[in-house]
Amino acid sequence: PADPFGMIGLTYDDVLLLPGETDVVPSEVDTTSRLTRELNVSIPLVSAAMDTVTEARMAIAMAREGGVGILHRNLSIEDQAHQVDLVKRSESGMVTDPVTVGPYATLAELDDLCGRYRVSGLPVVDDGDRLLGIITNRDLRFVARADYERLRVHEVMTAQPLVTGPVGIDRSAAADLLAQHKVEKLPIVDGDGRLRGLITVKDFVKSEQYPDATKDGEGRLVVGAAVGFFGDAWERVTALVEAGVDALVVDTANGHARLMLDMVRRIKGDPGTAHVQVIGGNIATREGAQALVDAGVDAVKVGVGPGSICTTRVVAGVGVPQVTAIHEAAKACRPAGVPVIGDGGLQYSGDIAKALVAGADTVMLGGLLAGCDESPGDLVFVNGKQFKRYRGMASLGAMQSRGDRRSYSKDRYFQGDLSDDEIITEGIEGQVPYRGPLGPVAHQLVGGLHQSMFYVGARSVPELQARGRFVRITAAGLKESHPHDVQMVAEAPNYSAR
Numbered sequence: 001p002a003d004p005f006g007m008i009g010l011t012y013d014d015v016l017l018l019p020g021e022t023d024v025v026p027s028e029v030d031t032t033s034r035l036t037r038e039l040n041v042s043i044p045l046v047s048a049a050m051d052t053v054t055e056a057r058m059a060i061a062m063a064r065e066g067g068v069g070i071l072h073r074n075l076s077i078e079d080q081a082h083q084v085d086l087v088k089r090s091e092s093g094m095v096t097d098p099v100t101v102g103p104y105a106t107l108a109e110l111d112d113l114c115g116r117y118r119v120s121g122l123p124v125v126d127d128g129d130r131l132l133g134i135i136t137n138r139d140l141r142f143v144a145r146a147d148y149e150r151l152r153v154h155e156v157m158t159a160q161p162l163v164t165g166p167v168g169i170d171r172s173a174a175a176d177l178l179a180q181h182k183v184e185k186l187p188i189v190d191g192d193g194r195l196r197g198l199i200t201v202k203d204f205v206k207s208e209q210y211p212d213a214t215k216d217g218e219g220r221l222v223v224g225a226a227v228g229f230f231g232d233a234w235e236r237v238t239a240l241v242e243a244g245v246d247a248l249v250v251d252t253a254n255g256h257a258r259l260m261l262d263m264v265r266r267i268k269g270d271p272g273t274a275h276v277q278v279i280g281g282n283i284a285t286r287e288g289a290q291a292l293v294d295a296g297v298d299a300v301k302v303g304v305g306p307g308s309i310c311t312t313r314v315v316a317g318v319g320v321p322q323v324t325a326i327h328e329a330a331k332a333c334r335p336a337g338v339p340v341i342g343d344g345g346l347q348y349s350g351d352i353a354k355a356l357v358a359g360a361d362t363v364m365l366g367g368l369l370a371g372c373d374e375s376p377g378d379l380v381f382v383n384g385k386q387f388k389r390y391r392g393m394a395s396l397g398a399m400q401s402r403g404d405r406r407s408y409s410k411d412r413y414f415q416g417d418l419s420d421d422e423i424i425t426e427g428i429e430g431q432v433p434y435r436g437p438l439g440p441v442a443h444q445l446v447g448g449l450h451q452s453m454f455y456v457g458a459r460s461v462p463e464l465q466a467r468g469r470f471v472r473i474t475a476a477g478l479k480e481s482h483p484h485d486v487q488m489v490a491e492a493p494n495y496s497a498r
């Protein structure tokens with residue numbers, strides 16, 4: 001080509017947003033945005049499909065805050081499908097397919113089930129799904145642990161007649177019944193006495209506590225999950241869809257790959273899976289985005305190499321600085337009405353608005369969320385300070401198999417055919433400061449976005465995308481942007497020096 005260097009690649013630290021005329025108050029802005037063609041989120045944040053970031057706990061917390069979590073795929077198919085199940089059952093107006101127990105199960109088996117699904121009690125049904133009773137903490141309070149192997153559910157449960165509701169009962173009638181009878185769980189039964197759902201007090205409290213939660217048509221939390229396209233990938237797709245997943249991310253380090261496009265078409269074309277939203281990625285060019293749009297994706301995920309734990313750009317010498325990558329991808333996605341997810345490289349809340357103005361509709365976060373309580377992994381203490389482990393999915397730790405646990409992370413980087421000692425890593429293993437629960441962390445991130453929108457004079461995300469303008473800065477400008485010439489003496493909730 002005449003000009004082998006083409007365009008200049010810019011990233012978050014290369015640009016700032018221009019302040020503009022405004023009559024917007026930060027607290028009044030609306031951060032609702034499009035995750036995919038058919039799914040909206042009230043905060044434009046997505047937690048990364050990484051094994052140190054998103055399992056069910058994080059996905060539940062993210063959806064409650066109004067964003068969404070993408071369950072990582074470095075798990076067996078059953079385990080990942082179970083994670084979807086945990087999120088879908090976590091809370092809603094009504095659980096349509098509640099976990100149940102049979103009358104002849106032992107209390108030890110019941111205890112196992114409750115632990116596995118993190119619930120405090122279960123409806124008891126016979127083989128024909130007819131409701132026999134309910135067994136909760138209350139029934140178990142005076143039973144000695146030593147008797148758990150011996151006693152069976154029917155000996156301890158609260159048996160019929162129970163307070164139940166009819167199929168189709170509305171929210172307020174259900175709340176009235178729960179209050180009137182001072183019970184915590186309301187089984188929903190049909191005319192034949194068959195269990196058809198369960199409504200719990202906890203769900204009512206939760207839905208008041210999290211008014212902006214991301215929910216599906218049945219009031220269940222929305223969740224996404226990552227899949228690949230090698231080996232048993234189709235089995236994974238169908239298991240996740242069966243478990244009720246709302247969005248599948250066909251997840252690879254190079255989304256501009258023929259196999260990737262085939263998988264997108266297959267999911268979109270199969271009557272059993274076509275109703276699920278499909279996100280494709282990652283790409284970092286306009287052509288890559290166009291190929292995904294043409295294959296029929298419902299959102300495009302952008303990012304090759306910006307991740308805080310990623311070494312692709314040094315190991316392979318490949319990538320596009322993230323603001324330019326998002327901007328280029330949006331050129332293909334915008335005209336087609338396909339939302340863009342800016343994945344990786346965000347260091348501070350201000351980067352969210354920069355991503356949106358560059359052309360993203362949501363951003364995916366790894367490092368900024370890995371320090372939260374809800375991310376997998378224990379706290380580590382180093383010199384009296386608390387950290388949590390955070391590693392790339394292309395790090396040695398994530399790509400190596402352990403015991404009989406196979407790594408599904410290898411094929412994200414097209415290295416499924418390499419043995420463990422041949423792996424070419426493209427990521428590192430590290431740690432990030434412990435940040436406590438997600439709630440306050442999300443509050444600071446979204447609060448920063450509110451401030452951006454106020455400065456730009458935008459009441460909504462589409463307005464921000466339309467009005468926002470960049471100024472390119474130099475290294476001196478970046479130095480000026482950060483605190484300088486002062487020693488920090490107190491910790492700020494949303495700033496730490498890198």
Ligand code: RVP
Binds near residue numbers: 048393
């Ligand atoms: P960050 O938020 O900057 O920590 O980046 C997270 C993103 O990095 C992920 O969503 C993923 O796209 C990418 N990633 C994950 N693992 C690796 C790697 O090992 N190279 N990169």
